[in-house]
Amino acid sequence: MRRARTGTPVAVAALVAGLLGAGGPAAGAGGGAGGGTPARAADVAVKVAADVAGAAGIAGVAGVAADDCDTGASLPPGQRVGAKIQEIRKRGRLVVGVDQNAYNWGYRDSQTGKIEGFDIDLARAVAKSVLGDPDKVVLKTISTADRINVLKDHQVDLIARAMTVTCERKKQIAFSAPYFKVSQRVVAPKAAHATSVAQALGGKRVCAALNSSSHTELKADPHGAASVVTPDNQLDCLVLMELGEADATLSDSSLAAAMVAQDQTMELAGESFLPTYMGVGMNQDDTDLISWVNQVLVEWRGGGWQASYDTWLRPSMGVPDPYRPW
Incomplete structure (x- = not known):
């Protein structure tokens, strides 16, 4: 089974330690959450990350070769008012690409x-x-399929849409520092009684949203799938399973847990694999915004992250292990 490179340099470990809320979920959800790491520790981690990243030239922004890719790297946090921040302030609105179907992540409340x-x-x-x-x-x-294009075409300022950081994506867009730990998970009907990834996907009709990291994984390694169904959005995979038109879905662990929370006839099947991070997507040219978002993540990690996790994700993803970078 393939494994993604998630980064081991000191710069990355320090940066993630200050910015990432992560941990081991309950009930095999595969996501993560942070506890109350003091802001001072986050500040120290950021300083170390900034110093080492600057010395090593770790930017993680413009065209990164897959072999040299570090999915945890980003620009150091800061609040420089550059061209992009000026543009946003002149407009008076921040334009954010979001989902409206990802339960508890970005969804439209029916009421x-x-x-x-x-x-x-x-x-x-x-x-x-x-x-x-x-x-x-x-x-x-x-x-899901349009995320890269709307950033490259400047249709949005940033994307906050359960977007996993991958080496291929980093060749086209920039990412913030990580704000959530994820991996690949399979969702299947409980009636299938699948106890492993091979059993859940082998010989089955497998769904994955078009251009998602799960779709990319299935192209690289079908895991024995008989066929792959690729709708534009992940929620469509849940609907297709409910209609009997797909046998299983491959998704990142955050959205997989959301699917199971939406439909109690579904379950997480088999082991998690290919651990990576979620980040905020931005245009590679908007370096001032990238650093600004990273500073927001430092501050959000001080309390807002946990409050939001408790509100939206704890019911489906459980109580996380103590905060840790991975």
């Missing part, structure tokens, strides 16, 4: 009509930092 969730809280935290008001944000719903 209020509002888009809410963990990623939405993060988007509002960035808007508050840049513009002084968390409500000065335009939530633009986009499909």
Whole structure:
């Protein structure tokens, strides 16, 4: 089974230690959450990360060769008012690409009509930092398949949409420092009684959202799947399983847990694999925004991250292990 490179240099470990809320989920959910690491520790970690990254030239922004890719690397945090921050302030709104179907991450509440969730809280935290008001944000719903293109075409300022950091994506867009730990997980009907990835996917019709990291994994390693179904959005995979038109879904662990929370006839099947991180996606040219978002993550890690996790994710992902970088 293939394994992703998630980064071991001191710079990455220090940066993630200050910014990433991660840990081992309950009930095999495969996600993670942080506890209350003091802000001072985060500041020290950021300083070390910045110093080492600067010395080593670790930017993790422009075109990175797959062999040299470090999915935990990003620009050091800071609040420089450059061209992109000026553009956002002149406009008076932060435009964020989000999901409206990812339960508890970015989904439209059927009663209020509002888009809410963990990623939405993060988007509002960035808007508050840049513009002084968390409500000065335009939530633009986009499909999984379109995430890269809307960033490259400057249709949004950033994407907060349960987006995993991959080496191929880092060749095209930039990512913030990690804010959540994920891995690949299989969702299958309980009636299938699958106890391993091989059993859940072998000879089956497997669903994965188009251009998702799971779709990329299935292209590289079908895991014995008989066929692959690729709708534009991950929620469509749940619907296809409910309709009997797909036998299993491969997704990152965060969205896999959300699917199981939505439909009690589904379960996480088999082991997790290919651990990596989720990050905020941005255009490679917007270096001032990248650093600004990383600073927001440092501050959000001091309390907002945990409050948001408790509100949206704890019911489906459980109580995490103590905070740790991986």
